[in-house]
Structures are given as C-alpha cells and as structure tokens.
Amino acid sequence: MGIYEKGFERPSPIQEESIPIALTGSDILARAKNGTGKTAAFCIPALEKIDQDKNAIQVVILVPTRELALQTSQVCKELGKHLKIQVMVTTGGTSLKDDIIRLHQPVHLLVGTPGRILDLTKKGICVLKNCSMLIMDEADKLLSPEFRPSIEQLIRYLPSNRQILMFSATFPVTVKEFKDKYLPKPYVINLMDELTLKGITQFYAFVEERQKVHCLNTLFSKLQINQSIIFCNSVNRVELLAKKITELGYSCFYIHAKMLQDHRNRVFHDFRNGACRNLVCTDLFTRGIDIQAVNVVINFDFPKNAETYLHRVGRSGRFGHLGLAVNLITYEDRFNLYRIEQELGTEIKPIPPQIDRAIYCQ
Incomplete structure (x- = not known):
C-alpha cells in the first residue's frame, strides 16, 4: 500500500x-545515477x-549530507506508512540530547550521517548488534x-553476518x-548507461559576465518555469544573485554550506513544498536532491567538471520527467563546455530565440 500510495x-x-x-541477503554493489529510483531500490527491501x-x-542507511538524510528518511516513512516500523533520522x-531520548524508544531503521x-x-x-543490513x-x-x-x-559494531548494499554513481579507487x-x-549492478540527461534539453547562451543577470531576467520572462534551481560557483555569488533576483x-x-543547518532545512523544506519558485544555490545541493516540480536548471556559473554538471543538470528531468538546462557561458568557459560535452557524450546547443514548451513542460 505504501508503494502504491507513493505513486x-x-x-x-x-x-x-x-x-x-537485496531480499536474498546478498551484498550489492550498484552503480546508478541519481534520478533512477535508487532510494526506493534500497528502502523497499530494507522495510521488507x-x-x-x-x-x-x-537497518542503518548512511548518507553524506543532512539534506539527503532527511529526504531518505521521508521516503522510508512514506513507503512504510502502513507498517509499524519506526524510522529515525x-x-x-542537531541536538544530541534529542537523539538520545529518541533512541530510548523503539527504532527499527536509522538514517543518518556517519x-x-x-x-x-x-x-x-x-x-x-542486531543490525543485519548496512x-x-x-x-x-x-x-x-x-x-x-x-x-x-562503525562496521566493527555490526554482526559478522551483516549485509552491505553500496550505491554509487562514480567508482573511485576508494570504493x-x-x-x-x-x-x-x-552482486554487481551497473546501470551507468542510464544517464539522467535523458529527457533534458540542454542549451547554452554565450554572455559576458556583466550581462548574466540581464540574461537571467530574459529567461524568467520567456520560460514556463514550474520551479527552477540556479547554480553559482561560490557562496558569495549565491547571496548576491538571490538579492538581484528578488530586486527583479x-x-x-x-x-549554501555556510548557512546554519536548521535554516538550510527550512529553506529546502519550503522550496520542496512549492513555497517559492526559484532556488539559488552552490554545489552543496546537487547530490540526490529530488524535487519533482523542478523543470528548469540554470547554470548561472558554468561548472568546472563533467561530474558536477551531470549532478546539477540531473536535478531536472528525473526518472521519466522532462527538463530544460540553460548554461550561461563566458569566454573562459568555452573549453569546459566542449570538454563536458565530450565526456558526457551529450550535445549542448546554442539557445534559440523561442523554446518550445513541449520539450520541458509535462
């Protein structure tokens, strides 16, 4: 019922x-990009x-960021809505005292940062000692x-017959x-060809640094934005741009990462609930953040590498959704643009005067 109600x-x-x-108890090493339904791929067998x-x-689910912890625990709670499974994040x-009090009550599934x-x-x-799945x-x-x-x-505290499931988009030596x-x-699963750039139309606009805000303003007036995420390459630029957008x-x-955690949580929660149409952020926000309503991603500052680009742009057009990515490219960015296109085997086209709504609006 939980799976069905989740749509x-x-x-x-x-x-x-x-x-x-996962249900057989085998260890799993899975390579899959964000947006491919990864969270449910481990939450469903864990709950089961x-x-x-x-x-x-x-069960313990480890994630690298606080936002992802909150989101993952939310998915577990929704999927397990009709079970009597206690999920804690x-x-x-956050307050250690609250966690200690909470752990004196039943917890079956723990989600958190290491x-x-x-x-x-x-x-x-x-x-x-009874945690059989990590x-x-x-x-x-x-x-x-x-x-x-x-x-x-942490692994030393788990029983010896524990099962480990690892999900990763890239595969560095450490993994x-x-x-x-x-x-x-x-058991190795490799779905790396499932690039989440499927369903996303990518454009670039060649601009000078000082034209960027004007260009953004034009995009806002021309595009049918449901919700958008706008990426900058520094904390400082995020704040300045947010101020400019509000002035417009x-x-x-x-x-961004220098904000207090509960403030970050509140912003993330409100944006997710549709309280606001546009979110300006740094790369803090790129991994695993799944907001269905985002149909436009704008790289106000173009990223330096292909992986960051993929994670940023893969925000929109998630599993089965359409999306639009617009990159503001300065003269310095042109080599990166070419390199990222090559590495990801994708095409970023020059932006046309008119963009057909059908390519990024459901």
Missing part, C-alpha cells in the same frame, strides 16, 4: 535489479526485511577521507578498496 506503478531498472537480490515486533535497530548539527551515528554507537546509546548511498562521497574512518569503525575489504563477493521582482530562496 509507483512499475519498478525502474535499478529497482528491478536490486530489490530481489525488518521484523517490526523486534525492538532493535535492524540523525545528523550532525559521524553522528558513530558518536551515538560509541556512547552505547545506538546499539547495532546501506551506503552516494558511497563514493561516503568513502572520502572525511567519512571513511567513521564508517570502518574498490572498500569493496575488496568488506564485500568479498557482492521574482520569488527566490537561496541555500
């Missing part, structure tokens, strides 16, 4: 491959395997030097080393 009618390719294997009558943490930057979960485990408050989403990021030591320590050490014979008379939120 899922048929599994996406990653779900079709992961769910049956939990014994709701047993008062113990049975915990991340750094540092905080390790902290609670070391204090003996979060007990993982899920790592955005594993490439989780195995960066910042998180990896915490994760390796391979970790796999060799902790997942000796995983458009509704606008902004979010």
Whole structure:
C-alpha cells in the first residue's frame, strides 16, 4: 500500500535489479545515477526485511549530507506508512540530547550521517548488534577521507553476518578498496548507461559576465518555469544573485554550506513544498536532491567538471520527467563546455530565440 500510495506503478531498472537480490541477503554493489529510483531500490527491501515486533535497530542507511538524510528518511516513512516500523533520522548539527531520548524508544531503521551515528554507537546509546543490513548511498562521497574512518569503525559494531548494499554513481579507487575489504563477493549492478540527461534539453547562451543577470531576467520572462534551481560557483555569488533576483521582482530562496543547518532545512523544506519558485544555490545541493516540480536548471556559473554538471543538470528531468538546462557561458568557459560535452557524450546547443514548451513542460 505504501508503494502504491507513493505513486509507483512499475519498478525502474535499478529497482528491478536490486530489490530481489537485496531480499536474498546478498551484498550489492550498484552503480546508478541519481534520478533512477535508487532510494526506493534500497528502502523497499530494507522495510521488507525488518521484523517490526523486534525492538532493535535492524537497518542503518548512511548518507553524506543532512539534506539527503532527511529526504531518505521521508521516503522510508512514506513507503512504510502502513507498517509499524519506526524510522529515525540523525545528523550532525542537531541536538544530541534529542537523539538520545529518541533512541530510548523503539527504532527499527536509522538514517543518518556517519559521524553522528558513530558518536551515538560509541556512547552505547545506538546499539547495532542486531543490525543485519548496512546501506551506503552516494558511497563514493561516503568513502572520502572525511567519512571513511567513521564508517570502518562503525562496521566493527555490526554482526559478522551483516549485509552491505553500496550505491554509487562514480567508482573511485576508494570504493574498490572498500569493496575488496568488506564485500568479498557482492552482486554487481551497473546501470551507468542510464544517464539522467535523458529527457533534458540542454542549451547554452554565450554572455559576458556583466550581462548574466540581464540574461537571467530574459529567461524568467520567456520560460514556463514550474520551479527552477540556479547554480553559482561560490557562496558569495549565491547571496548576491538571490538579492538581484528578488530586486527583479521574482520569488527566490537561496541555500549554501555556510548557512546554519536548521535554516538550510527550512529553506529546502519550503522550496520542496512549492513555497517559492526559484532556488539559488552552490554545489552543496546537487547530490540526490529530488524535487519533482523542478523543470528548469540554470547554470548561472558554468561548472568546472563533467561530474558536477551531470549532478546539477540531473536535478531536472528525473526518472521519466522532462527538463530544460540553460548554461550561461563566458569566454573562459568555452573549453569546459566542449570538454563536458565530450565526456558526457551529450550535445549542448546554442539557445534559440523561442523554446518550445513541449520539450520541458509535462
């Protein structure tokens, strides 16, 4: 019922491959891009395997950012709406006391960032001896030097017959080393050809730096924007641009890494609920953030590499949705534009005077 109420009618390719294997208890190493239905691919088997009558943490889902933790726990709660499964989310930057109180009540599934979960485990408050499933989403990021030591320590608290599911879009050496050490014979799923640029029309506009705001204003007046995300390359530029957009008379939120966490949460939540049409942000916001209503992504500042581009633009046009990406390109950006097109095997066309609504509006 939870799956049905969430509006899922048929599994996406990653779900079709992961769910049956996860249910058998095998370790999984899955490569899939954002927007392919990855979250449900591990939440569904996790919920299915939990014994709701047993008062113990049975599944831990690790994610690299607070926003993604909140979003993932929300998906678990929605899918498990008709089960008596208790889902808890915990991340750094929130009250430790509240978490301690919460952990004295039943928790079956814990979603969070590695540092905080390790902290609670070391204090003996979060007990993982019955946790038979560990899920790592955005594993490439989780195995960066910042998180990896915490994760390796955390694994020591799990039972020896634990199951590990790793999901990652890219496959750096760290992921391979970790796999060799902790997942000796995983079931490997590779859906990397499922690029989330499918359904997204990409354009560039050749501008000078000082024309960018004017160009953005023109885009706002010409495009049928349901919701848009606008990316800048620095915190400072995010704030300045948000101010400019508001002065132009458009509704606008902004979010960046230097903001206080609960402020970030509030902005994210309000934008997601449609309180505002445009969101200006830094790359903090690019990974795994799934907002169905976003149909236009604008790179006010063009990214430096293909991976960042893919994660930014892959925001719109998620599994089965149409989207539009507009890149404002300065003279300096032209090499990056060419390189990113080559690396992603995609075409970014010059923007035409009129854009057909049918290509980015459902």
